[in-house]
Amino acid sequence: MALKPDGLRWEQVGERLRAALGEADGPLSAYVYDLEALRRHAAAMRAALPAGFELFYAIKANSELPVLETLAPLTHGFEVSSGGELAWVRDRFADVPVIFSGPGKTDAELAQALELDVDALHVESRHELERLAWLARARGVAAPVLLRVNLALDGVAATTLMMGGRPTPFGIAADQLPACLGWLAAHPEIRLRGFHFHLMSHQLDAAAHLRLLAAYLAQVRRWRVEYRLEALDHVNVGGGIGVNYREPERQFDWPVFAAGLEALSAQRDGLVVRFECGRYVSAFCGYYAMQVLDVKAAFGGNFVVARGGTHQFRTPYAQGHSHPFRVLPVEDWPHPWPRPELREARVNVVGQLCTPKDVLASDAPVARVRVGDLLVFPYAGAYAWHISHHDFLRHPHPPQLYLPAEAR
């Protein structure tokens, strides 16, 4: 299921990179996406889900077209978080169900959602509700809505990135929900379909995530009774399932999680439960490769300086970890002078940016690394290229390369 280092297709990725080296007109940095691995992973995630649970893909994690084309038939739809993402999807996938979340939606984005047949809008505030009602009224339509709620739940363990249960800009604070529901009762231009929660990211513990979902469902049950909410049809439990970059052998156990959902099903009370996962869907299919430009030592530290950097692969900096990598030896050495190298060393891998923060891996053991070799970072298919500040220093953008999915 979740791909541990030994399950990755290093050989095929290496071949694709060697071919790219032959075509490059200078040192190479590149992304490779293994679409077959993506296809298998998403298909297995979906197949394990019991009836009544749906898997949407949060395209913010990686919205490259071949990635979306691979995922469209395997998921129940796409989650978008901006007008740009909505247009990107709708222009290319006319029939794929789309849900629209995210803070700070503009009037133009809300109107676009009404016009582009969005399945549900996840509303983040009372003012957003007012604006949406005004736009729906003008069009003579009823807007399908989930209220995103920020609530604190007893006994729920925190992860390293919390989006709720504390002061955050996300969702409607639970104490303001009664007033929102009262307002909605007088506004038929909003059709309340359910509730949306996304309280945390980086969840690595399947049992803890099941407990979180059970707490969401119990809360929805209480609200339905208390506010007589009979017409609801689903609950969106967000994404937030993590990828273990620090200990890649220990990944979130989706099969165990899916088996636990079966037991949770009685608590759905007939509601469909939707996931909108990003990281856990696409991270495993991506690789970022950097060609080594220099090796050097300073004040007892070893530095491997490589093509590209955190402006192309921001994930390690964003998450504060040392990203795992492998050295892919490249034998070609065109110069008459000896090839610089480090052997049996601990190294810091840095990029080309003029800042000491441009670090992708720290104190990592390597058997041998030479100028001209490629460093290949796995788990780079989510929140990697798409969260990076590409134009800092105006280095050339890396090619996005693909290993094709096998025809089905």
Ligand SMILES: Cc1ncc(COP(=O)(O)O)c(C=O)c1O
């Ligand atoms: C509302 C919402 N849903 C889904 C996601 C996707 O989360 P993940 O990629 O952790 O699954 C995010 C990510 O920030 C989010 O904010």
